[in-house]
Amino acid sequence: MRASYRAFDADFLRWMLSDGAGSLVLEGKPHTEKPSLRIDWIELKSYANEYETCMYTGIAHKNSPRVGNTWLDLATISEADKAELMRIRQDTELLPQIVKLSVEEYLRLIKRGRIVPEELDHILCHYSSHFFKGEIVKLLDEAHLSIPEEKWFTNLYTKGNTGAASIFIMLEEALNSGRFKPGEKVLLMVPESGRFTVSFALLTCVGPDAQLEARAATDRGTDAGRLSTPWRPGEISSLPPVARTGAEIAEAAANSPLGEGFDPGDDPMVRRLVLDLGIVWADFERMLRATPIIRRIESGQVTVKDYKMLLRNLRQQVMEGARWIARAASNISIELFPLRSMFISHAGDEHRDFQMLERDYCAVGGSLEEIVNTPKNIGSEALSAFMFHRASQPDPLDLLGAMFVIEGLGKHKAGRWAEALKKQLNLTNKEVSFLSYHGRNDDNHFERLRDVLTSGVVDDDVARRIVKTAKVVAR
Missing domain, CATH: 3.40.47.10 (Thiolase/Chalcone synthase)
Structure with missing residues (x-):
């Protein structure tokens, strides 16, 4: 059983914990x-x-609490202690x-x-x-x-x-x-x-x-x-437990794709918007980690079949991206001409991306006919309907919230997923070109978003709509 131990997990607590007691009156x-x-x-x-579980004892490995792997399988506590099963460990x-x-x-x-x-x-x-x-x-x-x-x-x-x-x-x-x-x-x-x-x-x-x-x-x-803080119902998460063995240090609220390296200045509205979007991103990451395909990628259990399924479903969303961005541009008034130009430029950057997904799919053994004819899943249908609806409104600046979430996936996640897929499935850059490309290039889009936020065109009402749209898209 010793071979399954991560020695540092026990040594960390052994050297990092001290004895002490404290209380308050x-x-x-x-x-x-x-x-x-x-x-x-x-x-x-x-x-x-x-x-x-982060802290555990009595078993050889926390992910294998089965017969033959616990302190109860040895004859005495002394034997279990000699086998180091009684040491407190921390992942x-x-x-x-x-x-x-x-x-x-x-x-x-x-x-x-x-x-x-x-x-x-x-x-x-x-x-x-x-x-x-x-x-x-x-x-x-x-x-x-x-x-x-x-x-x-x-x-x-x-x-x-x-x-x-x-x-x-x-x-x-x-x-x-x-x-x-x-x-x-x-x-x-x-x-x-x-x-x-x-x-x-x-x-x-x-x-x-x-x-x-x-x-x-x-x-x-x-x-x-009475209590100084009245009782209120808690926020009950509907997410299932997240099973993964090597969790990354996820950038979240304080380190969202927008907040990293960005100085919002002294404008309280911009500072509040950056904070609100950071919290949206933190919630989004939590939901993302609970998604089965992402769990498999991050825990080293993904298969080629999983990857092909991911590509098929991504294409149905990506092929619509440039279309709703272009529609949004057509509804931006002349008074906001620089923003219209930004939207058009963004649409130009995105409108061929779905072809990269098709090439990746064929490179891992799929056929062009399969990926082209895959129908939209329910989530993609709902997302597309929402995006085109918002893009059809006058001056739909709230779509900056959608770009924050979507481009954030590219900036913070796509490159890591590409590397994980290459390692686990023995792939090359040729088979993960879409994810690799967005992992390298989506930071340019965030520079545009940062420029807009500090340009003076975003007031309190627009900021609220940006955050709301970001929340919807993150779902």
């Missing part, structure tokens, strides 16, 4: 002499239904995903108004390694939501990673060292990879005089007896 009023921390709200969200290939999810959730809380970045005075974030702080900072920087270094506090380098106790030990040290002053806001951020849970809490430092405010609120019978 919760009371209904502030301390009479020292500063206290008021809990304004706590948010916790789990994505366990969408990811494989280190999945760890970057929890960083991405943490930043995504941070952006969602900003969108909902729960977090106002400018009002935060301190950030206490639990991370198991300095490496992960760098990844969080990188994603926040790319989302143009950087947090000044002086606001960060951690004692990882002196207390180590004590797991669930870390945030309490961190909070105790920061509070008792005098770091917090009355009136300051403290954000706690705890990403937990064990079951892919992301937690946030907002605290306010209050002085002893806050007792008077608390007593007055109690006397008035106001919200003292």
Whole structure:
């Protein structure tokens, strides 16, 4: 069974975890002499239904929990321990995903108004390694939501990673060292990879005089007896569990195709639009990962039959792309002539792409007749109807949202899928020309999109329509 172990998965926890315990005292009023921390709200969200188990023990490999592969198959616990079956392991290939999810959730809380970045005075974030702080900072920087270094506090380098106790030990040290002053806001951020849970809490430092405010609120019978955050139904995902063995570090909300390397300037509308589109992209990636064909490509299980099916269905969408872009161009008014030119240029770039798909299909053993005569699937029918409907409206600038999603697939996904298909199916560039081409060239289209967003033609109403169209197309 040892041959199936990934040794580093156990060594990572062995060297990255420290012993420690921490707790907080919760009371209904502030301390009479020292500063206290008021809990304004706590948010916790789990994505366990969408990811494989990250931490495990008692089995040789988490993907093979079968008879003969567990600690129960050995005569004694001692034998199981000698076989290293009792070591706690962590799938280190999945760890970057929890960083991405943490930043995504941070952006969602900003969108909902729960977090106002400018009002935060301190950030206490639990991370198991300095490496992960760098990844969080990188994603926040790319989302143009950087947090000044002086606001960060951690004692990882002196207390180590004590797991669930870390945030309490961190909070105790920061509070008792005098770091917090009355009136300051403290954000706690705890990403937990064990079951892919992301937690946030907002605290306010209050002085002893806050007792008077608390007593007055109690006397008035106001919200003292109620939760500060009323219960509300959660967002229940309908996605099935995602089965994959080597998850990539997916760019998501903070690192969407648009946000990467893009400076939205000081215009709050443009900054909000970039944030909204980033969240659309994060949701789209999550749905994409749950698609069976993508799961097979990313887990190394794809077949030539799968690839041919993908090409047949892609062609039916791609052949319509230049047509709806051209129709949209014909409905753009003369006052927006530069945008009309952009749409026409884009249509010119795209109108032969379906022929690459046909050549790829024939190169892997299919016939031109098969791919040409494949009927549209239901999703393609719905997408085409929607796109032509929107393209027929006056000045359909909301289609920039559609381009964001579609070109994002090329920029962030197509090239990776091409390389995965080549490796798994022993193909060459000749058989994956469509995906390879878009992986190399779609960034030019994003430059055009960025130029439009900062040109001054996009107002609040257009921005809302861009986001809505992006959401529809992402479905």
